[in-house]
Amino acid sequence: MHSDEDAARRRLARRLEELMSRHGYSRQSLADATGFKRPQVSGAIAGRIVPSPNLIKALDRELRAGGELISLWKDAKLEELRKELDTELPGPRARKGVETDRREVVELGALAVAAGLAGEVSRRIAGGDPDPLTLDELDERLDQIGAAYTTTPHAVLTPLIVGGWRDVERLLDGRLSSRIRGRLTLVAGLYAFYGGRLAFNVGDDAAARRFASLAELYARDVGDPLLTGSVATLQTSIAYYTGRHTAAADIAAQARIGAHPYLRARLAAYEARARAAAGQHDQARQALRDMQDAVWLGEPQPATEPFGEELTHTFVAVVSGRLGDGETAEPHARRALTILESTGGGYEDIGGTYNALAQALLRRARPDPEQAADAASRALAALEGQPTRTVIQRSGQIWQELGARWEGQRAVVELGERLQVHRRALPVGSSG
Numbered sequence: 001m002h003s004d005e006d007a008a009r010r011r012l013a014r015r016l017e018e019l020m021s022r023h024g025y026s027r028q029s030l031a032d033a034t035g036f037k038r039p040q041v042s043g044a045i046a047g048r049i050v051p052s053p054n055l056i057k058a059l060d061r062e063l064r065a066g067g068e069l070i071s072l073w074k075d076a077k078l079e080e081l082r083k084e085l086d087t088e089l090p091g092p093r094a095r096k097g098v099e100t101d102r103r104e105v106v107e108l109g110a111l112a113v114a115a116g117l118a119g120e121v122s123r124r125i126a127g128g129d130p131d132p133l134t135l136d137e138l139d140e141r142l143d144q145i146g147a148a149y150t151t152t153p154h155a156v157l158t159p160l161i162v163g164g165w166r167d168v169e170r171l172l173d174g175r176l177s178s179r180i181r182g183r184l185t186l187v188a189g190l191y192a193f194y195g196g197r198l199a200f201n202v203g204d205d206a207a208a209r210r211f212a213s214l215a216e217l218y219a220r221d222v223g224d225p226l227l228t229g230s231v232a233t234l235q236t237s238i239a240y241y242t243g244r245h246t247a248a249a250d251i252a253a254q255a256r257i258g259a260h261p262y263l264r265a266r267l268a269a270y271e272a273r274a275r276a277a278a279g280q281h282d283q284a285r286q287a288l289r290d291m292q293d294a295v296w297l298g299e300p301q302p303a304t305e306p307f308g309e310e311l312t313h314t315f316v317a318v319v320s321g322r323l324g325d326g327e328t329a330e331p332h333a334r335r336a337l338t339i340l341e342s343t344g345g346g347y348e349d350i351g352g353t354y355n356a357l358a359q360a361l362l363r364r365a366r367p368d369p370e371q372a373a374d375a376a377s378r379a380l381a382a383l384e385g386q387p388t389r390t391v392i393q394r395s396g397q398i399w400q401e402l403g404a405r406w407e408g409q410r411a412v413v414e415l416g417e418r419l420q421v422h423r424r425a426l427p428v429g430s431s432g
Helices: 004-022 027-034 038-046 053-062 068-085 102-128 132-151 154-172 178-201 205-222 225-241 245-256 261-277 281-293 309-322 326-343 347-362 369-381 389-406 410-425
Strands: none
Touching: 004 038, 004 068, 027 038, 027 053, 038 053, 053 068, 132 154, 132 178, 132 347, 154 178, 178 205, 178 225, 178 389, 205 225, 225 245, 225 261, 225 389, 245 261, 245 281, 261 281, 261 309, 281 309, 309 326, 309 347, 326 347, 347 369, 347 389, 369 389, 369 410, 389 410
């Protein structure tokens, strides 16, 4: 049984059904013709709902109603708002005995509908922003992830990163003020970046690319150069470790243009590494010089760790070794290890630097395969049960190079055995 309060909605529903029958539409065919879902169309025709503005416009156009359905919809919307707001808004009809121009009534109704909706939206936005404490907790969790990322097992990081990202996404689904939406979008982008970085570290390149693309969209929404540059460091790393060295170099080079000062040295280092691997020696040396000129001396920033003295030495060693200059690479690798051991650096940085030392020992005028195998074994040992694709993959490449010339040496055999253990520790399907 319908109440008198629903009269306008029932008039709209009856007229919809009449026009649908006149033009030979079923509910499904009308849904197909307007591009809306059948439950939306059926709800309007049955009088269960007042359709959305976009739906009523599509129905008016498809049923050739000439604006009649839109006028009936305004009456129904006013009726709905009057109930919701519990106030006497101007009705669609004049008081008894008074003739009123129909156009004036429609215009007045449209303004009342808009005013009522504006008030409702304003209340939703004002009440939709999360508690400031919630925002602070999300920021604090991000800070904890950033501070502990290089020293914390992946199994511990995963629920923190995934859970944080889901929490932010749930908040973004609601009505928010523009200021809070911008802040949450940046936070979501940082969580997505960490998700991509974690996926990359365990060798899941497909997941890493998806998170990187999502983080890039967040960064574009808020126009944050730090997040944009951080995403580029992930994208160039994915390309480099999947053997696309020229693409990796180009990504880093493009990102260096207008990059946040915090990331310039890291991006230059990644470009130098990729240029050297691609055989572009002059460009590699220039990027290496740019790296040394751009070292950040300020406070740590979100997403990536500071690029300090130890990483500067590490990348001089990496690039020099790639260029065949083991004599230059070796002292830089040893200097970086000394700094990392004194400061308690992260397992990935320590492992990567030991691999740089191993490469340097093979690129000297007089190679030392035993020490090189020992350095690559130390790189794997630095992981301490935290399988990390970059270290394992590079140790594997060094082992292959050793095996090509010194296959039977005990140190080389032992490196191969350790390598197999670490490879099995990576998730199934990883590219480590």
